[in-house]
Amino acid sequence: MRLDELPLRQSAEILTVDWDVLPPAEARRLREFGFAEGVIIQVRHRSGLFKRGPLACQVGRMLVALRRTHAAAISVSAS
């Protein structure tokens, strides 16, 4: 399942991140925010009414906002 499809407040493990489709600067920033294979992640909030705004994800002890296009590059498995 892709991160942008993960139901709200359900924990999941990051399986793979398609780093190559992300612009290098943003791939690096995501890594710096703690995004990596094997990390537990949760979508806490969605902005926008029609599923088009950014997501706020819990990674470790951080809440990180990212757009759905980026989230689509991250595949997760719900635990």
Next chain:
Amino acid sequence: MNPAPLVALVGNPNAGKSALFNALTGARQKVGNYPGVTVERKSGRMTLADGRPVELVDLPGAYSLDPGSPDEAVTRDVVMGSQSHERLPSALIVVLDAGNLDNHLRFAFQLIALGLPVIVALNMIDMAERDGLKLDPEVLSRALGVPVVSTVAVRKRGLDELKAALSTVLGDGVIKVRPSADVPEDIVLLQRRARQLSMAATISETPVRRITHLIDTVVLHPVGGLLLLIALFFVIFQAVFAWSEAPIGWIEALFAQMQGGVTALLPEGFFRSLLVDGIIAGVGSVVVFLPQILILFFFILLLEASGYMARAAFLMDRLMASVGLNGRAFIPLLSSFACAIPGIMATRTIDDPKQRLTTILIAPLMTCSARLPVYSVIIGAFIPARDLGYGVGLQGLVWFALYLAGILGAMIVAFVFRHTIAKGANSGFLMEMPRYQMPHIKDVAIGLWQRAWVFLRRAGTIIMMVTVVLWLLLSFPKAPEGQSQVEYSIAGRIASGLEVIVRPIGFNHEMALAVIPAMAAREVAVSALATVYSIEATGDDAETEKSLGERLQGRWSLPTALAFLMWFVFAPQCLSTIAVIRRETNGWKWPIFALAYLFGLAYVAAGATFWGATALGL
């Protein structure tokens, strides 16, 4: 004597670095710029227990030594000793958010690997405890091989211990090592190490950030959150205008008194006129905005310190994305409603250079408070105070339309620029959302003071220079007896030339004349019109505006008045803004472009309004 040793505060954004810096240096801070880049350099002095002075510099927050923005590049260059005009620090204070060790430790590993003397400040330890986290600094200290001090910057806890530890690692203050170039760079590996150490140092923990989560369920709600955002900014704007009324009156009275004092003191002549009509009147007309700017910034600083601003950016990202910007552009644009100058300076938080440029270019389209006197005079004179029902008045509706015209114009322009001159991949929106916390009044006060100072310094330099030049243009050559000085002056002659250009959009000679001094500041248009229509200024503004309005009614047609309003929605009638654009973009290219496109837009919009209104028979 050797200069005081330099100590740098480094750490992730949101580690509470600035609060620690404020607590260590108090109000003795110097704010400047690193040469050649628009990155702020904040430094201050502090004294160690043994009386030794230390220069402390607060480096921009960064996530790693691999820079993603000009700010982060400065941080890296300083700690590597390769930043021009900056000494290599004798020691680093690495600031960590105790509540987010798994992330912040990663940067700490890199910084420690540089080999410079390091102290780790385990900051905001109280907040971590509030979130149910118990940590063991001993474990951290042993694993990192450097002293670790628990601090709570806002309560001044741990500061003495920090200074004592600094005293020890500084030794005699002579730098003995060069930073090692061999710093681990694999983020994922470092992250794993950070997580392991964080786990080892954690004695006990409960589920994360309960309070923040609770607030966020309301604040980030797709519907409720947006309503809250709108309500919040409605209240802020009300406050900006309501609270500033009295202080603006005081400032006006103060400048009037200064004018009176100088008039009484000096004999009539060139010098007195320069001082009274040029410098004092010109600088005064800009300084009156200080109250509004301070009130707006008071709220912005409060919202920033509390952690709300990142949420506002999150909520606005969708809207901003539709014109090729991202949520971060929201805050600078919001500030521009008070004044574009602080707004343009606030664009520094936008990483993407193309998006930053676009935001800078559209910031002048936000209806800043300098337009209000102009709007107020023209609307008062030409728009009847008719009640349209439901508590909506026609005058209020026109006000609203003018604000909306600016916002819509800005959105369209942003969209066009992002597809032409500032074309670039629509980079994403990646942002850490910090934990909520109570803003500390002292940090807000210091931030306000710094902004007030920047603004006043500008009023005292650039703006003063511009007003002097305008005064010269309006005062020379001296008109012979019986002729109007304004018409006879260089500015008057320029207006005659300008009239040819603005005649097609419904402007008359007096209007052409009024927009020239209004280049210094928009609201000067009001006093310029007043001068041109030779009305005796009674010193009471309300009275002046009223009689001016009556005069205008007799001389301007409604289409002309509406065109004048539209002109002020778009025209870059503010040289200070252009000067700031020059500084922030490091060159003349973009300020000149901004002047050209804004005047072009103003001309077209005013013309369309004039001809449209004429065709409708208004």
